[in-house]
Amino acid sequence: MKTKLFILMAMMLSMAAYSQKNEIKAAEKALKSGDPTAAKASLESISGSISGADERLQAQYYYVRGQVFSDLAKKGDATAFDDAVNSYQQVIAVEEASGKQKYSTESQQMLAGLTSDLINAAVEDNNNKKFREGADKLYMAYKLSPQDTIYLYYAASSAVNGQHFEEALGYYEELNALGYDGSSMSYKATNVETGEVEEMNDKVQMDLMVKSGTYKDPKMERTPSKSSEIIKNIALIYTQLGQDEKALKAYKDARAENPNDVNLVLNEANLYYKMGDKDTFKSLMSEASDMAPDNPDLQYNIGVINMEQGNMEEARAAYERAIEINPGYVNAQLNLSTTYVNEGNSLIDEMNELGNSRADIARYEELKKQKDDLFLEGAQILEDALKQNPDNQGLLSQLKNIYGALGDNENFMRIKKLLGE
The missing domain is CATH 1.25.40.10 (Tetratricopeptide repeat domain)
Structure with a gap:
């Protein structure tokens, strides 16, 4: 009896795996034909059972799911970004745990591409005065690329523009805790032919252009620090939210940072x-x-x-x-x-x-x-x-x-x- 039960269970698992593979293939086929909605439906039909699949199949499932939601995001579904990011991150987590990497490198590359897509979508949101949506995307881009702290700064600015002060406060406090300065070096030189001052990508380019004789008067300038602005905005938001004691402390910190x-x-x-x-x-x-x-x-x-x-x-x-x-x-x-x-x-x-x-x-x-x-x-x-x-x-x-x-x-x-x- 036990043997029959074991065989039955094995057959059921085999059938489940077969069904999962078929749905993943169907999703891939739909995606290639330009129908991410159909691909999404195929994947949703096995979403409840995929956790029981082996790691290789799980990784494939999440990789295809990431592609599906990436495509939906590019076609205007702003809510799809979060699912795309989570899917690619899940691929990396599953393959890291199993020690077998097949989709991780491509998933990392796709996440980098999503960062760029998020920034572009956030710019469009802000142009359309959808400031909260823009702030959410910018924050997601920052979480994908934490070294680019400027995205967090822009997320705070977008939230302020939409008067979503509590969200903005969280972003500003995170920036302050990180010690974000925001200053950068700019490289400029004067075009000899036009007389116009032009910005260069970096010092190497500036030096090469000057050395070639087509540019002159190289200048390196550091843009102002944003730290005092961040502290000041924290104080202003606390005031806006009616948290007066916190606002007073923030003003004290802000004035210490910028006494003039x-x-x-x-x-x-x-x-x-x-x-x-x-x-x-x-x-x-x-x-x-x-x-x-x-x-x-x-x-x-x-x-x-x-x-x-x-x-x-x-x-x-x-x-x-x-x-x-x-x-x-x-x-x-x-x-x-x-x-x-x-x-x-x-x-x-x-x-x-x-x-x-x-x-x-x-x-x-x-x-x-x-x-x-x-x-x-x-x-x-x-x-x-x-x-x-x-x-x-x-x-x-x-x-x-x-x-x-x-x-x-x-x-x-x-x-x-x-x-x-």
């Missing part, structure tokens, strides 16, 4: 304001101003942050300083004007709540005069700004709106005419 980055000080100040620490906020804003007192953009940014926090006097002082440094700074002029208009608008609610009593009417007239005076202050800033930029549409549009709100029809029509309306 004024924007870091501004971002840190804004976080302290959000946390209710106004004293530290003011101290950091003062520090930022001292770091670059003659930088109009910095003063403008200080104005924007103070304006967002409702600190109108500080905002006005910063905008005025920006305009003092750069008299034609339109955005600072617009925002300075807006601080007065917003303050005027804030009085309207109280005006609307007043009744018809003599006291209420008197209070209404008082508030209306305050509002109109603030609007006129905002208008005068823009009138002065027009002396520098008489055709600026932004200045003219905001000025028209102010005169319209004031009921000043004469000036409203004058500005409307300047707008060409």
